[in-house]
Amino acid sequence: xxxxxxxxxxxxxxxxxxxxxxxxxxxxPVPPLxxxxxxxxxxxxxxxxxxxxxxxxxxxxxxxxxxFIPGSDYAGVVDAVGSGVSxxxxxxxxxxxxxxxxxxxxxxADQSELYLxxxxxxxxxxxxxxxxxxxxxxxxxxxxxxxSGQVLLVLGxxxxxxxxxxxxxxxxxxxxxxxxxxxxxxxxxxxxxxxxVVDSTKEGVTASVKNFLKSRKLKGVDVLYDPxxxxxxxxxxxxxxxxxxxxxxxxxxxxIPLIPANIALVKNWTIHGLYWGSYKIHRPSVLEDSxxxxxxxxxxxxxxxxxxHTYSLSEASLAFAAIKERKAIGKVMIxxxxxxxxxxxx
Ligand SMILES: NC(=O)c1ccc[n+]([C@@H]2O[C@H](COP(=O)([O-])OP(=O)(O)OC[C@H]3O[C@@H](n4cnc5c(N)ncnc54)[C@H](OP(=O)(O)O)[C@@H]3O)[C@@H](O)[C@H]2O)c1
Numbered sequence: 236x237x238x239x240x241x242x243x244x245x246x247x248x249x250x251x252x253x254x255x256x257x258x259x260x261x262x263x264p265v266p267p268l269x270x271x272x273x274x275x276x277x278x279x280x281x282x283x284x285x286x287x288x289x290x291x292x293x294x295x296x297x298x299x300x301x302x303f304i305p306g307s308d309y310a311g312v313v314d315a316v317g318s319g320v321s322x323x324x325x326x327x328x329x330x331x332x333x334x335x336x337x338x339x340x341x342x343x344a345d346q347s348e349l350y351l352x353x354x355x356x357x358x359x360x361x362x363x364x365x366x367x368x369x370x371x372x373x374x375x376x377x378x379x380x381x382x383s384g385q386v387l388l389v390l391g392x393x394x395x396x397x398x399x400x401x402x403x404x405x406x407x408x409x410x411x412x413x414x415x416x417x418x419x420x421x422x423x424x425x426x427x428x429x430x431x432v433v434d435s436t437k438e439g440v441t442a443s444v445k446n447f448l449k450s451r452k453l454k455g456v457d458v459l460y461d462p463x464x465x466x467x468x469x470x471x472x473x474x475x476x477x478x479x480x481x482x483x484x485x486x487x488x489x490x491i492p493l494i495p496a497n498i499a500l501v502k503n504w505t506i507h508g509l510y511w512g513s514y515k516i517h518r519p520s521v522l523e524d525s526x527x528x529x530x531x532x533x534x535x536x537x538x539x540x541x542x543x544h545t546y547s548l549s550e551a552s553l554a555f556a557a558i559k560e561r562k563a564i565g566k567v568m569i570x571x572x573x574x575x576x577x578x579x580x581x
Pocket of ligand 1: 559
C-alpha cells in the first residue's frame with residue numbers, strides 16, 4: 236500500500252523527496268488484523284491537524300520513535316474484519332482517530348475504536364470530524380457546559396478547531412464572537428451567523444469586542460476558547476466576565492500565555508486545560524458520547540465541515556504548507572483514491 240512515512244524530524248512543508256522528512260512509500264506492508272476484534276479500514280480521507288505538523292517537526296507533546304506514519308483522524312470503508320468482530324461488516328462506512336498511522340491506504344483499529352458513519356454523511360467530511368469537532372465539543376459542551384445567551388469568544392476562529400467551536404457555540408445558543416485574520420476568513424465567519432467578527436489585521440481585538448459588548452449591553456465574555464495563545468490570549472483576558480471560563484486548547488502562535496492567578500482569584504475564573512486525546516484513556520465514555528452526538532448532528536445537517544484544501548498523499552508537503560502558512564480555512568484534507576482507479580501520482 237501507499238503510506239507517508241516520517242523518516243526524520245523536520246519541516247514537512249518542504250517539497251517531498253530531497254531533504255524532506257516525509258517520504259511516500261509505495262510498497263508499504265498492508266497492516267494485518269492483529270487480534271480477533273480488529274477491523275481493517277480502507278482509508279478514504281484523513282485530515283491534517285496542526286498537531287500532525289508539530290509532530291513531524293518534533294515539537295508535539297507525543298514523540299513517537301522514528302520511522303512512523305503520521306496522521307490521526309480518518310474515515311473509510313471496512314475492508315476486512317477479525318473473527319470476533321460483531322459491530323461492523325465489510326463495506327460499512329466508519330470513522331475514527333488514532334495516535335498515528337492514518338496517512339496510509341489502510342489502517343487497523345479495534346472495533347471499539349470505530350464509529351459508524353451514517354449513510355447521509357459524506358466520508359471525506361466525516362474524516363475531518365473527530366479531532367477538530369471532538370475537541371470543541373468536549374471543551375464547550377462537557378467542560379464549560381456553554382449555555383444559551385452566554386458570550387463565547389473564539390480565537391483562531393477560522394482554523395480547524397476554531398470553526399468547529401464557532402458552530403458548536405451557535406448550536407448551544409451562545410452569542411459568538413470570532414477572531415481571525417483576512418477577508419476570506421472574515422467573510423466565511425459572517426456567513427455562519429457569528430454575532431461579531433474581528434479581523435485582527437485591521438482592528439484591535441479588545442476595542443472591537445468591547446464596543447460590541449457595549450452595544451448589546453453585555454458585561455463581558457463568559458467562555459474563552461483559545462487554540463492560539465500568545466498576545467491574543469493576553470488581550471482576551473481583558474474582556475472576561477466575572478466567573479468566566481478559559482479553555483486552553485493550543486498554542487498555534489508558538490507562545491504559551493501566562494494567565495495571572497491573582498486575577499483568576501479576584502474574578503473567579505475557571506481555567507480548563509484540555510487535551511482531547513487523553514480522554515480516550517481517562518474518560519473514554521465522554522469521548523464516545525461526544526463523537527456519536529457530532530455524527531448525528533452531521534447527519535441532520537446541523538454542522539457543516541468546511542474544507543479549504545484537499546491533496547493526495549503524494550502532495551502531503553503542500554497540505555502541511557497550508558497549515559504552516561495559515562492558509563487553512565476549516566480543514567485541510569488528504570484523500571486517497573481506491574487502488575482500482577487511482578490516478579497517477581508524480
Ligand atoms: N487540546 C487539544 O486536545 C487540541 C486538539 C486539536 C488541536 N489543538 C491545538 O489547537 C491549535 C489549532 O489547531 P488547528 O488544527 O485548528 O490548526 P489550524 O487549522 O492551523 O488553525 C490555527 C489558527 O490559529 C491562528 N494562528 C494564530 N497565530 C498563528 C501562527 N503563528 N501560526 C499558525 N496559526 C496561527 C490561525 O488563524 P489566523 O491566521 O486567522 O490568525 C489559524 O487559523 C494547535 O495548537 C493544536 O495543536 C489542541
